[in-house]
Amino acid sequence: MTLRIPTKRIVIVGAGVAGSIMARALAMQAGLEVTCLEQVAPDDHASAGLVIGPNAIKALHMRDPLLASAIGEAGLPWDHWRVSLCSGEVLLDLPLTRVADHGGVRILRSTLYRVLRQAAGDTVRYRCKLLECGASLQDPARSYVVWEQDGRQCRLDDIDLLIAADGRGSPTRSAFAGQPATHQVGALLFRLMVPDAGAGQIDDYEQWCNGPNRLLAFRLPDGQINIAGSLPTPGEYPLHAGMDMEALRVAYTPAHARPGPQAAWLIDTLCANADAICWYRMRAPGIRFAEPHAQVMYLGDSAHAMAPPLGQGVAQAIEDACSAAELIATSLAGGETSPRAWLSTFEAARLERLRFVMSVAPHAAGLMLGDATEQDRASALGALRQLYCQVALPRHGAGPAAGTALSA
Numbered sequence: 001m002t003l004r005i006p007t008k009r010i011v012i013v014g015a016g017v018a019g020s021i022m023a024r025a026l027a028m029q030a031g032l033e034v035t036c037l038e039q040v041a042p043d044d045h046a047s048a049g050l051v052i053g054p055n056a057i058k059a060l061h062m063r064d065p066l067l068a069s070a071i072g073e074a075g076l077p078w079d080h081w082r083v084s085l086c087s088g089e090v091l092l093d094l095p096l097t098r099v100a101d102h103g104g105v106r107i108l109r110s111t112l113y114r115v116l117r118q119a120a121g122d123t124v125r126y127r128c129k130l131l132e133c134g135a136s137l138q139d140p141a142r143s144y145v146v147w148e149q150d151g152r153q154c155r156l157d158d159i160d161l162l163i164a165a166d167g168r169g170s171p172t173r174s175a176f177a178g179q180p181a182t183h184q185v186g187a188l189l190f191r192l193m194v195p196d197a198g199a200g201q202i203d204d205y206e207q208w209c210n211g212p213n214r215l216l217a218f219r220l221p222d223g224q225i226n227i228a229g230s231l232p233t234p235g236e237y238p239l240h241a242g243m244d245m246e247a248l249r250v251a252y253t254p255a256h257a258r259p260g261p262q263a264a265w266l267i268d269t270l271c272a273n274a275d276a277i278c279w280y281r282m283r284a285p286g287i288r289f290a291e292p293h294a295q296v297m298y299l300g301d302s303a304h305a306m307a308p309p310l311g312q313g314v315a316q317a318i319e320d321a322c323s324a325a326e327l328i329a330t331s332l333a334g335g336e337t338s339p340r341a342w343l344s345t346f347e348a349a350r351l352e353r354l355r356f357v358m359s360v361a362p363h364a365a366g367l368m369l370g371d372a373t374e375q376d377r378a379s380a381l382g383a384l385r386q387l388y389c390q391v392a393l394p395r396h397g398a399g400p401a402a403g404t405a406l407s408a
């Protein structure tokens with residue numbers, strides 16, 4: 001006799017990083033009717049460079065090895081992390097295998113979206129912009145969505161689980177939880193992508209510091225160089241496209257030495273491309289993985305925001321999606337079909353992990369101080385090892401915050 005599982009209706013809003021992974025995973029699952037709504041066309045995404053942390057690659061290998069391999073093949077390996085002073089003095093030269101089971105990936109943002117969306121197949125409906133969503137009147141645990149498609153309004157009711165993967169400023173989260181209070185993360189940030197005209201100055205992921213002012217750069221598969229930086233005292237540096245490049249030059253020029261060759265190239269390149277630099281400040285909402293009453297789950301940037309220096313924005317979106325997919329798959333296999341039960345286990349497991357991930361940034365800052373003690377460095381390396389290696393995916397029946405982890 002075959003056991004019939006009643007079909008659960010699931011809607012995912014957003015086919016970015018987390019949404020595409022979720023759409024692919026849930027579409028393979030019997031007993032689910034899955035729709036993913038994405039507002040843009042499949043190949044519509046601004047280019048920028050990304051690094052994906054080793055922890056995300058590990059989570060993806062545990063959940064979906066084919067997808068992990070496809071991402072690895074589309075990018076370049078992130079194997080090494082070097083931190084220097086702008087004068088050129090090296091503070092840290094770290095093969096990632098010292099703190100991770102394997103490396104991460106350097107990839108163009110547009111390439112990552114292409115790989116993930118292709119893998120999600122026709123579960124994703126493109127050019128479908130969510131206009132409205134909320135709890136059903138008949139059953140407040142369930143929800144409805146209204147979206148625009150080809151100039152028409154469409155509506156879906158009786159959704160058993162609504163998954164918000166609609167990124168920063170999530171319209172789904174605003175509809176259910178109101179505009180979240182935000183706080184400013186870090187400092188004044190900027191980024192720039194340029195063709196590699198630096199005669200091979202930049203390759204794998206590197207950072208340079210001049211006091212609290214940070215630069216980072218890495219090479220991408222198509223020969224572009226991704227440059228980013230932060231200036232922690234925004235008052236001193238006006239935020240606008242035509243910002244005084246002399247102020248930027250001063251910020252990264254050591255007081256008592258000339259910049260080393262790499263820092264000098266980065267400073268000159270930034271000054272020569274002043275109009276193309278993208279300046280921004282990051283505001284983060286509080287963490288929210290689930291609604292308490294409505295059956296709504298938040299993944300990626302809709303659930304939390306990550307300070308940029310650790311490259312954990314994409315990584316945590318991937319960990320969220322892999323965790324939710326593993327939990328739903330093992331729950332269905334074990335006969336647990338209640339979305340409320342899935343949400344409780346998911347929230348408990350992810351909250352614990354997220355709080356740890358957010359605590360790593362102050363430790364990692366210890367790697368970038370010229371006067372860091374051996375103890376500061378040991379503590380930073382220990383925190384990174386835990387961040388990159390201790391990845392666990394929550395499973396049905398394994399306890400609220402327990403899961404499967406690959407051994408190191």
Ligand SMILES: Cc1cc2nc3c(=O)[nH]c(=O)nc-3n(C[C@H](O)[C@H](O)[C@H](O)COP(=O)(O)OP(=O)(O)OC[C@H]3O[C@@H](n4cnc5c(N)ncnc54)[C@H](O)[C@@H]3O)c2cc1C
Nearest residue numbers: 014016017018039048050051130166167300301311313314
């Ligand atoms: C330029 C740039 C550089 C970055 N560099 C890094 C880096 O080096 N490392 C790193 O880890 N992180 C980086 N980040 C952050 C990282 O991109 C995000 O943390 C990550 O993409 C979050 O994934 P997500 O799935 O939550 O959201 P996203 O990937 O942003 O996806 C959200 C999706 O929802 C869709 N959507 C939104 N509203 C609607 C709607 N109303 N209807 C339908 N669909 C909707 C969007 O179109 C989008 O496709 C960078 C971000 C930017 C912008």
